[in-house]
Amino acid sequence: MVKTRIAPSPTGDPHIGTAYTALFNYAVAKKNKGKFVLRIEDTDRARLVPGATEKILDSLTWLGLAWDEGPIHQSDRLSLYQKKAKELVGKGLAYYCSCSSERLEKVRAEQQAKKEVPRYDRKCRQKPPSKEEIEKGNCVIRLKVPESGETSFEDLVRGEITFQNKDIDDSVLLKSDGWPTYHLAVVVDDSDMEISHVIRAEEWLSSTPKHILLYNAFKLKPPIFAHLPLLRNPDKSKISKRKNPVSLIWYKEQGYLPQALLNYLSLMGWSMPDEREKFTLKEFIDNFDFARVDPSGPVFDLQKLDWLNGQWIRSLPEKELADRLKDYTKRDLKQIEIVLPLVRERLKKLSEFEAQTKLFFEEPSVDTKLLLDLGHNEKETKEALGEAAKLYKGLGWGTPRLEGETRKLSEKLGWIASDLFMCLRIAITGSKVSPPLFETLTVLGKEETVKRLKKISSLFSK
Known part of the structure; x- marks a missing residue:
């Protein structure tokens, strides 16, 4: 039987490299109808961090990498x-x-x-x-x-x-205190647990001959070895927290979907036969082959992960996405569902939802300099905002009507339509970048829209 394992040490937050190695071990086990074992290598007593084991279990569970045996603690096998x-x-x-x-x-x-x-x-x-x-x-x-x-x-x-x-x-x-080093414990455990494939990072490559010698000394058959390339920073150095977030907890808190993170890690040193970049865990397992693993170190690029995570966010059913967002905002489900259609296409991480939708629930601060930078003086800007407020107050509310009537207003005022739209966007949202303007006004409502326009208009002298 094919049997693989992931064997993290509880010396801090679970590492992105642990997820990477766990993913490949999980895939090999499942592709071959084998077993995936979780072992906690807690023999380095000086570096143990309280609570770290629980974080490892929680992170693997969050990723959906369920183990078939374990967790087995080395400290119980002294x-x-x-x-x-x-x-x-x-x-x-x-x-x-x-x-x-x-x-x-x-x-x-x-x-x-x-x-x-x-x-x-x-x-x-x-x-x-x-x-x-x-x-x-x-x-x-x-x-x-x-x-x-x-x-x-x-x-x-x-x-x-x-x-x-x-x-x-x-x-x-x-060691003199009776605790084993990695070299002894890993060989004893992998043999005792009948691990058929040892799939780990290339940093353990130089240790492997020692392990082979130990297998020979115990008259045991060595497992099959596969050393995965190390994840790299953009400058090709080994991935580290100084240049890239490495804690799995950070990725969860930022709102990366587990399926997106696994998808991205699958692309680190491996590629689909048809070269597509977005695929499920099952598709990865079905197509996995060590022949397609590139030993050169793949670059872990957060921008690429953001893009892929955005793709996965947009592929979720709206109800499921709204439900997931509850952990990343103080808004209730009804509020989430109302504004979600306006920001869904712009979300790269679930944690961005709160900042992108705050304008719907809290009146923003507005820098009047942004309004004047559009090329109109205070009098013209005040007039435009006041006229828009007057127009909207007597208007039936809805996106197509709002846009059509606002275009007519721009002609009446002698403004370029895009400049007037930007003026209104800044006055209403406090930013030059926001969800689509007229959809935003529709959701915000007539009363709140008119109130904000009047308030900003009043900031300019007559």
């Missing part, structure tokens, strides 16, 4: 890792190390001064600590990497990859 590490020592495939952090820092500094790659110098491999030192509980357990030969594996994205064993560090497997 005795298993300890047993496995000691098993390797017993086989002569790992060893105890008593080197202090001060000594390791000194060795690292000396290596850097010589422009050498920092690594453990294998002191305790050559001269093991005494039984008494080991019994004190201050030793770590390190992997005993072969000093010659090479370690190879096949990657579904990158093909065959080979590492020279002499270049692989004797990494720590079990």
Whole structure:
């Protein structure tokens, strides 16, 4: 059976990279009628953040990436890792190390001064600590990497990859406090949970030969590996919160639809056979093939995501969209439904709804300089606003009638129609950019429209 997993660490807000990796793992499992496992890698006790696990679960649920097994916490499996590490020592495939952090820092500094790659110098491999030192509980357990030969594996994205064993560090497997490092825990867990495909970010590529050596040491068959390209900032650097939002919670709070975010992440290093950009999760699963994954780092472009999210917003049934907007505005459902048709085409994120519709519920402030910038003096502007208010007060209310009569008014006043329309738009909405003018007036109502025009007209001297 095909079995994949996502294994985030609860060290902060759930990362956009976690969603990206989870999506590909989920797709491979579902395409092959397999299982998708959620594992919480909480062995780095110093970096644990309270509540982070719950945020991970909430974010994956929001995205619709339902797991079939888990969540499984590594912290519940401590005795298993300890047993496995000691098993390797017993086989002569790992060893105890008593080197202090001060000594390791000194060795690292000396290596850097010589422009050498920092690594453990294998002191305790050559001269093991005494039984008494080991019994004190201050030793770590390190992997005993072969000093010659090479370690190879096949990657579904990158093909065959080979590492020279002499270049692989004797990494720590079990820390002195009895907690495992990533290298030991990931191999023990993936084997124990029968994970068939390890699909993860390319940053773990250099760790894979250590994992292969561990599988060999335990006499276990390694899983199939696939290392996805890292998401990149526009300047091609690794995606980071300094240049791009990385918290999944931020994307939810901004009003990105989960189906739009998954759609966009699908396009990061992968493409549909027919090159279309908008598609559902099911369509992604049905068409997924590792042969179409490009190993070069895709650029995560927020503007492109905004565009795609806007496409998804407009594809939602109006009732469903109105219901989703309730979490992003203080307006009630009836108010949302009244103004939604006017802003639907302009929304890129659900969070924009409040700002774009505020003018319907709260009187805006108006900068009279914007009105005078249209090329008419105070007297002409005051006259235009006053005449419009007088016209609208006695007019039947409705979009076609409003536009027709306002065009006639522009001719009467000697204004270019577009200038008068902009003058009215600014006076009514406080901005040069708003939903369509006459549809806005229709929804706003005669009384409120006339009141706003009179108020702004009164700001100009006679």
